[in-house]
């Protein structure tokens with residue numbers, strides 16, 4: 001078993017996402033597993049982008065803690081990420097414009113300066129000038145050597161990528177790739193891995209995001225109607241749907257707002273087609289009234305809520321898992337609903353298919369909760385896990401109703417199972433109204449003039465019976481990892497992938513750890529979860545939010561409290577070692593240090609300069625001062641001019657409060 | 672939809688009697704919709720009446736057809752969804768002025784600009800009836816209501832002008848006191864291909880003591896008795912829509928042929944969505960997976 005993590009850093013517009021994609025697909029075709037994560041996914045041109053691609057010959061479920069190769073596309077990237085590269089790793093950069101000082105990097109890290117001018121000289125002679133963005137291909141070639149992989153798969157990928165642009169462009173890119181590969185081969189005789197060491201099963205694996213998996217599953221499940229209003233991180237479902245609508249035949253509708261989206265999706269559900277919509281927390285807030293309508297009307301419809309950093313507009317491009325109570329509490333009153341939170345991409349696929357089947361079977365809204373990390377990170381998935389040969393189950397509809405023989409059609413007939421027969425609009429003899437006011441078996445209102453307490457009691461019981469029955473067919477959550485562990489971690493959603501790895505590390509360290517991932521939130525497996533947790537020793541919840549919402553919810557359902565909580569609410573996902581360290585600290589009863597760390601102080605300085613000095617300055621050295629009259633220790637960061645390297649001022653940051661106490665600039669930067 | 676043979680209006684008699692106050696304008700609208708559907712030969716199972724919330728929005732419960740009684744202000748998106756799922760159904764949206772021009776006006780404008788192929792009958796009583804008499808988006812200046820005891824200080828919306836500039840292709844006004852004309856107008860609206868708005872004076876006898884039957888009777892006149900041509904120009908129609916106070920025109924103010932949203936939607940080329948098979952083309956699916964490798 002071996003693995004390698006490659007980081008690509010640069011400015012938005014440098015084309016690094018394309019390079020990351022090429023790299024990942026090459027590995028995917030080679031039969032390796034890839035997990036990629038893009039933090040700082042700046043949408044604005046010039047903003048900093050940091051993409052991590054983890055490659056392994058066994059399945060990996062998070063981006064991990066390591067960094068073996070850094071491909072730095074600008075100077076900033078060297079300064080910000082060079083020190084993260086682990087011993088034995090490599091740093092690649094274009095030495096024509098980027099410098100990397102030895103003291104920036106850890107011991108045992110090899111610098112691999114590439115003079116792009118030199119390396120691409122021959123290619124330029126043959127094909128013409130090499131654009132800066134094409135230099136990424138050279139870097140990819142070098143990376144393939146460092147990984148101990150040939151260029152064969154990458155050449156195939158490039159051929160496919162540029163097929164529309166003609167043979168000349170394909171040939172040029174392949175030439176650049178090979179130039180990079182040969183150059184690295186000349187300089188590095190001992191790459192990180194050698195060919196043949198990778199235990200690949202040679203399966204070609206698709207590289208896909210969580211949102212794409214949801215969209216494809218919806219298609220496979222027979223979804224015919226998709227409505228949305230653009231909102232990160234749900235928009236890529238809309239994009240997939242719109243891009244492929246011509247092939248799939250799905251009606252894709254961008255609406256005027258999310259209120260319209262939800263109501264239209266429900267309308268389509270009433271009309272009889274499989275219908276879905278998706279949004280982020282803010283859009284879902286607008287949908288809530290409609291969710292309850294689908295509940296009382298008993299309309300099958302799938303809502304996808306992709307969480308991002310909140311509240312309000314919050315952190316549009318950052319991850320968080322803090323919308324649980326919004327989704328649980330969506331809409332007034334009580335009604336049956338299924339809330340499901342898949343844990344990874346393959347599960348997003350399977351859960352979406354299941355969502356459509358259960359929505360149809362139990363005639364209710366299904367609310368699927370994803371999160372930015374799960375929805376937007378791409379990963380390789382076995383093709384079988386995306387198979388279109390899925391179980392698509394729809395109950396029979398009434399085809400025609402003979403009222404003379406059978407009496408008036410009862411759309412909401414009281415039954416043991418709570419499930420009533422459905423006749424779609426257009427069915428002769430079965431005319432009825434689908435109403436948001438409460439109603440009797442025939443759909444006739446019982447709300448105003450003719451309120452009937454017993455009928456209301458019975459229709460409530462009919463609807464709520466469906467919940468109990470549905471719970472019976474849902475897979476209860478199961479402990480993963482060793483039995484009788486000392487530590488049990490509780491998690492949900494994409495955090496499962498990190499917890500899984502953290503638990504492995506803890507077990508290796510001799511701290512016996514298992515974990516429980518909650519997938520079905522409503523209805524909830526109260527009995528099973530209570531049983532598991534009441535037998536667990538040290539129980540710690542792990543969530544990307546401030547208030548440990550899943551732990552709160554589990555306590556509400558089971559009465560079992562966690563012994564500790566691991567939280568993260570800075571917009572970035574958890575990493576395995578963070579969990580390991582926190583578990584150890586909690587076992588040792590250490591309280592968490594919330595002061596600003598050195599790395600955070602540096603990050604704050606970068607951010608401050610980005611907004612206040614137009615990135616013309618950069619932080620250089622950093623010191624902490626205790627006696628300074630500010631009432632707290634202060635990080636003092638020297639600033640330098642980006643181009644000349646000359647001293648340009650200081651920033652002082654309170655190490656407890658995180659407040660920018662002072663920003664002194666020697667000569668103000670001209671706009 | 673080609674005009675089929677007329678059907679007996681009794682087919683559309685509802686399962687329960689309306690619970691509106693005696694004399695409420697909405698009775699005339701209900702009768703007109705039933706007559707229009709019968710006249711156009713639309714069978715009850717092929718008629719879909721979608722409403723929001725309000726006294727007027729209770730209408731779907733009083734007619735035999737398919738219906739959705741949705742949320743306050745949301746009849747238009749719900750109707751859009753139902754119609755796009757099953758374009759073989761004739762969709763008539765009904766509701767109040769508060770429902771359509773207040774809380775739901777955003778959806779209305781967009782449905783009109785899409786020229787969705789539906790008919791929308793607004794029972795405009797210039798008041799919130801169900802919530803016992805507050806001001807509405809069409810209440811006139813100075814109107815004293817429960818929520819404006821000193822008199823309304825906001826200008827009313829002009830629904831007809833709004834519809835015309837938003838892209839509706841059939842804009843008409845009805846009055847439930849002129850029930851025969853209203854039935855004909857709704858029938859024409861239903862036959863129109865594209866978005867048809869029929870703003871209908873439907874007096875609330877309980878809460879609106881200003882815009883009463885006699886108040887309307889004094890002012891309304893029929894466009895069909897004049898030489899006005901609703902197809903002549905948008906500008907002439909807009910001008911007509913601003914006639915208020917002294918004279919209130921009834922009938923079709925604007926009519927224009929334009930492609931509908933449904934015409935442009937490629938997924939409908941294969942027929943109504945609900946009638947298309949659930950099973951997908953596996954080759955297409957496999958090619959989509961292949962794109963990811």
Ligand SMILES: Cc1ncc(C[n+]2csc(CCOP(=O)(O)OP(=O)(O)O)c2C)c(N)n1
Pocket residue numbers: 724725726727728743766767768769770771794796798799800801802807
């Ligand atoms: C979201 C929401 N807000 C408020 C209400 C309360 N409400 C019900 S009907 C109505 C207004 C009704 O006025 P209109 O649409 O003109 O119908 P009318 O009763 O006059 O026919 C209001 C405010 C509601 N049902 N839902």
Ligand code: SF4
Pocket residue numbers: 690691692694695696697726727796800801874875876877878
């Ligand atoms: S309150 Fe007004 S609108 Fe409502 S039913 Fe009575 S008369 Fe009609």
Ligand SMILES: [Mg+2]
Pocket residue numbers: 725767768769794795796797798799800807
């Ligand atoms: Mg009204």
